[in-house]
Amino acid sequence: xxxxxxxxxxxxxxxxxxxxxxxxxxxxxxxxxxxxxxxxxxxxxxxxxxxxxxxxxxxxxxxxxxxxxxxxxxxxxxxxxxxxxxxxxxxxxxxxxxxxxxxxxxxxxxxxxxxxxxxxxxxxxxxxxxxxxxxxxxxxxxxxxxxxxxxxxxxxxxxxxxxxxxxxxxxxxxxxxxxxxxxxxxxxxxxxxxxxxxxxxxxxxxxxxxxxxxxxxxxxxxxxxxxxxxxxxxxxxxxxxxxxxxxxxxxxxxxxxxxxxxxxxxxxxxxxxxxxxxxxxxxxx
Numbered sequence: 280x281x282x283x284x285x286x287x288x289x290x291x292x293x294x295x296x297x298x299x300x301x302x303x304x305x306x307x308x309x310x311x312x313x314x315x316x317x318x319x320x321x322x323x324x325x326x327x328x329x330x331x332x333x334x335x336x337x338x339x340x341x342x343x344x345x346x347x348x349x350x351x352x353x354x355x356x357x358x359x360x361x362x363x364x365x366x367x368x369x370x371x372x373x374x375x376x377x378x379x380x381x382x383x384x385x386x387x388x389x390x391x392x393x394x395x396x397x398x399x400x401x402x403x404x405x406x407x408x409x410x411x412x413x414x415x416x417x418x419x420x421x422x423x424x425x426x427x428x429x430x431x432x433x434x435x436x437x438x439x440x441x442x443x444x445x446x447x448x449x450x451x452x453x454x455x456x457x458x459x460x461x462x463x464x465x466x467x468x469x470x471x472x473x474x475x476x477x478x479x480x481x482x483x484x485x486x487x488x489x490x491x492x493x494x495x496x497x498x499x500x501x502x503x504x505x506x507x508x509x510x511x512x513x514x515x516x517x518x519x520x521x522x523x524x525x526x527x528x529x530x531x532x533x534x535x536x537x538x539x540x541x542x543x544x545x546x547x548x549x550x551x552x553x554x555x556x557x558x559x560x561x562x563x564x
Contacts, residue, residue, distance in 0.1 A: 281318070283318060287359045288301060290358050291304060304351035315329070319356075320360055327369055330348075331348075346372070349370070349371055352369050353366055353369050382507050384511060390489050390495060392493070396485070397457055403486065403501065404450065405454070407504040407508055409431060409525075410505050411433065413479050413502065417479060418434075418476055419467040423467065424454060429445055429448075430443040430444060431446055445525075509526060522534055
């Protein structure tokens with residue numbers, strides 16, 4: 280490990296960044312250094328511009344990966360190297376705003392019904408029933424289930440924030456059935472080793488196979504079930520502020536995207552405000 284990498288990791292830890300974020304930032308900076316062929320502390324704005332053009336025009340990386348690279352380089356140059364003037368040379372891109380893909384309740388049932396292994400199905404059912412991120416679901420521990428208060432304790436979710444998420448009697452029953460079969464002791468959903476949780480990649484692979492078997496054409500992943508949770512709750516009449524708290528969103532604006540998806544919201548916006556119907560008598564005269 281180079282002194283610069285060690286220093287950056289220490290700076291990230293001092294600021295209480297999550298292990299996942301630290302790993303991502305270090306990998307993004309390492310990729311930048313490998314591409315240019317020099318240590319980042321010897322590089323400047325022209326090299327960063329060259330690398331950003333490479334990521335977009337040659338590597339064709341996704342916007343999330345591009346943004347991770349920008350965040351990592353900004354942290355390196357501002358916090359670790361103390362070169363505040365470099366920030367203006369590491370711009371964030373203007374991203375296209377796309378609505379998340381959402382399945383109907385019937386489609387969710389079809390997909391989950393294709394998952395044969397109880398452990399995998401219970402993970403996916405938990406995500407859909409609580410709106411957890413996949414990383415949050417896979418890092419649940421057995422003691423995080425509070426059956427007396429009917430909540431799941433999510434420790435150090437995104438932004439290192441704890442929160443309680445209510446669980447329904449149906450989900451609690453499914454978790455109890457699962458526990459009777461697998462008897463987990465520490466991690467609620469352990470992987471090959473009891474000391475490590477199940478990997479997100481394995482759940483993504485299972486869901487991909489189930490989608491094809493259910494003949495669902497929409498491109499979905501575990502996070503889609505989180506979107507379904509929020510949208511279906513909104514359609515059921517749950518207010519946006521409550522959904523924000525359940526999802527662990529820091530801003531209500533982030534949660535508001537589901538207003539553009541929920542069929543009830545769209546119906547309210549068009550059906551109950553039929554502008555042409557209101558002026559129809561005048562059109563006839």
